[in-house]
Amino acid sequence: MDLTRRQFAALASSAAGAAALGMAGCSPSKGDADSESSDEHAEYRTPVSEGNITKVRTACGNCHNNCGMIANVKDGVIVSLEGDPEHPHGKGSLCPKGQAFLDVVYAPDRVTKPLKRAGERGEGKWEEMEWDEALDYIAERLTDIKENYGPEYLCYSNGAPVQNIVRNAFWEFYARFGTPNQAAVPNLCFVPRLVALNTTYGFRNEDDYNNADFIILWGSNPFASMRPSSFMCYERKGCLSSLIDAMDRGVDVVVIDPICSETANKATTWIPIRPGTDGAMALAMIYTVIKEDLYDHDFVEQWCQGFDELSAFIEQHTPEWAEAETDVAAQTIADLARSYATTPRATIHDGNNFALQTNCVQATRAIAILEAITGHLDVEGGNCCFPDVIGNPKAVEMGNSAGIKTTVTVDTPPLASKYYPMLASGMPATLKAIETGESYVPKAMMMYHTNGAITQAQPQRTIELLRKLDFIVVNDLFITETALQLADVFIPDCTFLERYDYRTYPSAQGTVVTLRQQAIEPRDGIMNTYDFEYALAERMGLAEGYPWTNQEEFITYAFTPCGLTFEDLKANPTQIVGTHEYRKYETGGLRPDGEPGFNTPDGKVDLVNLAFKKNGYDPLPAYVPPAASKSAHPDVAEQYPLVGINRRVVYYAHFKYRNNPYLREVRPDPVVLMNPADAEARSLADGSWIKLTSPFGEAKFLLQVSERVTAGVLWVDGGWGDPWDYEDSNLNVLVDGTDLDPVSQSPSLHSFLVEASKA
């Protein structure tokens, strides 16, 4: 053994060490002690140690966070992915999804040639097509629909904008084609909250965690979603560090959640709440703030509209009233309101639980009002309008949450605006139009990077209704359930590592702009989406004056407002643009016209919501119990007494990549957490497969008996149901697809009624 003096001393001083030395003495190499020196051993060899690795700075595209990433490429193959230590947000961190993404690139079941359906929809019979052939065919079919019915008979569905290209792809094409009809997933995302926030104070706030002295994570689980990668942690690396560091410096991080989530588990304070009743709690906090005179008088007088109406409305919403609705003690609610209102640097993050309830928009409205009247908007440590958040007038790019700005505007009103005037782009509204025939039934749909057949509640209904369409194009990486059940033509896509894209990130230091660089050539010659879109536009005579012709030009076009070009970003892939200041409502930084105030019709924080009034919605945030609850449907609740809550685990984004073995091994099965009392009452054993049943269907899950949920509540893994995983385990089959939030079309994904039994 080649031991140093220190090592030898440590070794000899322990019993195990003595044993080790003794055993070494018996080993065959005893006679030559030097043979165990590291010099004598074969060199430790890995792709990294051998060199010749090209490091490409890019950004992950697996979920919305888009952490800075480096692709390590050797001989044209990615041998590993790592966090980009120079990226100001993650500073080198990646979650398991990001680490494992390279398997997606090389997955054996990835489709690399365009496919044309050769059997019935759902049979999985395909014929390969050449790229030109596929483009010709799609152009021919779309031209036919446009000429015989009109351009609005084409619907489009782009998936969750986990990469900007997913948001932006084909938008210029759709506009030039002339359709306003989007049937996508905003109803399952933050967009319902955006509707509430935008119409109340004109922007999508971001939390100033780094400067906050009090943090409320309301229905939010960032330790599983890793959401704070959207924020820059100034002191340490890691997308969660801004929150963990806050706790380290003594900040009370309060989680309001029915479940002991990954975040509640680590928070300083966890307030369990009855599912779907958050709006009631927020109203009672407003009550306490107003009644105890804890509101910011100056801010309310100068910047808020409707305080008198709000004060009158709030009268009945006492903490005692809320306790009965929420199961949170009145004292707890009042104390939380006091702590929040009296801490100048305090922030509330409204989480996705709100977006997945039938009463989410008004609940978010209540929280937005709470933020405003306590003076926490756009101040240090509060809910800020950082550069580049939606609603900040100083845009650096040609897009926002609704997609990239197009050179042509479609004037036709969207089909679904009849049903949902303030958020017409959700899939459920289009399904309703198909079901009723009002105003018309679309003929075609183009679906990009979306699993729309199974991501909405009641997937079987979605599939049946979308099958009424004559022509469906699905553009994705794999034959998802959507491709299998619906596609007439399947177009393979490039992964984010095989093409360019970009991301802009809000921060208190300005907008961080990152070029998502192409790391490798597309696998098997797969056409990138930019080229495909432009080629399709050319074939249909729509290409003249197109603002770009390839991906490099697209990047330059997208950054027109700030003037950055593709070449600038190639030279320096991550840059910070612009600056940030607080209290922009005083300086004019919140409105496009540069006037002081908020970007609302009257320039004020609209406590009484003018836009809601105009569209026939309640302008005050009246509480309505969640659709799937005992109070709303006592008869249903009697038969289905358990409340299911959709769970998103850190290993998967939405429905994606359960065919990735590196992720699947850490979460192989769809799991449901159930309290021991509920399991015992039903004689269900931990580790067994159980069946959840609702009025809408049934699905199977692996039972984990757990104290993380209270009796009567289940935490159910969402996102299963693709052909390669458990097709019978999609929780959406349990959820009502028609009883939705009246503003945002959000279903009861976070509180649906079920019963459990042996599978």
Added chain:
Amino acid sequence: MTHYGMTIDLDRCVGCRACSVGCTMHNGLSKNVRYSFVNEQESGAFPDVKVDYLPHACMQCVDALCMAACPTGATYQTDEGVVLVDPETCIGCQSCVTACPYGARTLVSELEPNHEEGETAYEEAVFPYHKANTVEKCTFCYDRVALGEQPVCVATCPAHARRFGDLDDPGSDVAKIVAEGNAHTVFESNNMALSVYYTYEKDIDIDALMTSGE
């Protein structure tokens, strides 16, 4: 002398397993071999319930039982205290696997693709750096460390729970954290000198977490 060591702050760890997945991908591992694990354990009753996590891999023992158990001298220690296996000398007898108290070692019985359909282009590029019928384990990312980088599990941790550095350099993060006196090793009562330390203020039983399995 340099003595590489690692500290893991269990109060910061959220159990996301970025460390383990990152380790597998960086090292290009065969399906039957993993170097890095996260054990978890729930305790208490609602709402006074909690989940604890223990990320673990090779503890890089100063007095490594695996090295003592190795009949061919394939297991050795670098000058920086990192325990490595020489695949040219290893005969795959698994004496070390039995000797390791931490379950850190695995036999590469064969190079098994992670997909049933066979090797991917990625695996074709990384599998040649592994040898069937040898034992593998965490190397503290000896390849990255040689280039001045941190091990993947340290670099990737979204909670910034891990630190890596020279325990013999009093100015290093790891030495400072250990010097604060709240750093523990797994199975501390065995009086083994290890190079991986855990820090936590909360009530966590790391020995129980280690033995409780996945």
